[in-house]
Amino acid sequence: MTGSSKKLSSPKIGVVSLGCPKALVDSERIMTQLRSEGYQFTDTHKDANVVIVNTCGFLDSAKEESLAAIGQAMTDNGRVIVTGCMGGEPEKITERYPNILAVTGAHQYEQVVEAVHDAVPPVHDPFMDLVPEGGLKLTPRHYAYLKISEGCNNRCTFCIIPSLRGDLVSRPIHHVLFEAEKLVNAGVKELLVISQDTSAYGIDTKYAEYPWKGQRRKTKFYDLCDALGDMGVWVRLHYVYPYPHVDEVIPLMAEGKILPYLDIPFQHASPKVLKAMKRPGNQEKTLDRIKAWREICPELTLRSSFIVGFPGETEDDFEYMLEWMQEAQIDRAGCFKYENVEGAVSRGLDEHVPEEVKQERFERFMEIQRQISEEKSQAKIGSVIPVIIDEVDGEGGADGRSMGDAPEIDGKVLLRDAEDFKEGDIVMVEIEDADDYDLYGVPAEFNP
Numbered sequence: 001m002t003g004s005s006k007k008l009s010s011p012k013i014g015v016v017s018l019g020c021p022k023a024l025v026d027s028e029r030i031m032t033q034l035r036s037e038g039y040q041f042t043d044t045h046k047d048a049n050v051v052i053v054n055t056c057g058f059l060d061s062a063k064e065e066s067l068a069a070i071g072q073a074m075t076d077n078g079r080v081i082v083t084g085c086m087g088g089e090p091e092k093i094t095e096r097y098p099n100i101l102a103v104t105g106a107h108q109y110e111q112v113v114e115a116v117h118d119a120v121p122p123v124h125d126p127f128m129d130l131v132p133e134g135g136l137k138l139t140p141r142h143y144a145y146l147k148i149s150e151g152c153n154n155r156c157t158f159c160i161i162p163s164l165r166g167d168l169v170s171r172p173i174h175h176v177l178f179e180a181e182k183l184v185n186a187g188v189k190e191l192l193v194i195s196q197d198t199s200a201y202g203i204d205t206k207y208a209e210y211p212w213k214g215q216r217r218k219t220k221f222y223d224l225c226d227a228l229g230d231m232g233v234w235v236r237l238h239y240v241y242p243y244p245h246v247d248e249v250i251p252l253m254a255e256g257k258i259l260p261y262l263d264i265p266f267q268h269a270s271p272k273v274l275k276a277m278k279r280p281g282n283q284e285k286t287l288d289r290i291k292a293w294r295e296i297c298p299e300l301t302l303r304s305s306f307i308v309g310f311p312g313e314t315e316d317d318f319e320y321m322l323e324w325m326q327e328a329q330i331d332r333a334g335c336f337k338y339e340n341v342e343g344a345v346s347r348g349l350d351e352h353v354p355e356e357v358k359q360e361r362f363e364r365f366m367e368i369q370r371q372i373s374e375e376k377s378q379a380k381i382g383s384v385i386p387v388i389i390d391e392v393d394g395e396g397g398a399d400g401r402s403m404g405d406a407p408e409i410d411g412k413v414l415l416r417d418a419e420d421f422k423e424g425d426i427v428m429v430e431i432e433d434a435d436d437y438d439l440y441g442v443p444a445e446f447n448p
Contacts, residue, residue, distance in 0.1 A: 018084070019066075025194065026083070027052075030083075038122045045073055052081045052082075055070070080100055081100070088106065141187055142188060142389075142390075146179065146183070150166065155278055158346045199246050207219055221246070230257070242286055264304050272312070303409070305335070309358030313353055338353065338358060383431050389424060396418060400415055428443070429441040
């Protein structure tokens, strides 16, 4: 083989992706672009020519985790490019790690790729360096996150995301649907719709219309859900604020077009605390709306997140939230102790709650949620439900999820006698047992 025909060694890139699924999608886009240019990827820092760290900057604890990850990459490799939410505060990174190669902000894909080019130029072989139709993914092959917008128009007092990622910028609906179709064609069985404010999708474009499959589709929440529902895969909605027009998608869930699942970050229930948080959406009548949703779609699963210990939260406010939780019967709930994040308006509020009170309220909240979850799980014993297989152990067992369980954050369905299945299969499962958060079952019917 002559020197001119010998294939050069492709540069290797290490990738660390921290934070929420929105950041994960950013990492996947960067990786897909780099892979199309001939770069390879490695799981170890020491084998990499350069390491990309995609950071999270939502909470102070997340910033410390990001700085620690950067430090580990610097120790193991020394050639590091930083991007993501913390990139909006580059001085905090460079003052601790002055030898960083480059720092870019959130969703600045082109700048990250340019920084990689500067650090290690690509060696591209167009016949060997192929990219899958759906792009490169950090998730398993059978599910993928579908980002529909960047940024947020809300100004919640505890949140600094708008200052890091800017105002809402919605992707045109035909671009989103084209990406979704590519993912489905590549074998994805579940699309997880994400953004900072999913139900505000398209408001910045005045719901601009575009042609899609012989129809005119608006860049709008309902149109997006309706069109995704035609693709024949599970569609799961995350980060949906309870605006009135959310009511319109519940019938789509009842019809089976999209999953009967809503991830709504309520954050609190006390009107006084919600006002101090400056939460969007009319939440005063939320209990009535939840009841109406469940009348239309009894299978609806509600996931949410809540904050305890927000400045000014009294014991009465907290008790109000616990009673609201029990009445609303939120199926899945995460709880966070308020963090006094630098740059957040809430730092300047009065009556900050002591840490020991936050911890005590956190534990009480999680116990109430555990009881709700346990009761709902027990009620499923004896039922037959569809389950998507996430992992097969090779010994007859498998881990899966019901329509009411998102990956990583919700419970699992643990199967026996599942040796005939593979990841991404959707199986009808008879539920035999349950604990606080997980279900146990056996396949009853298989739908490939």
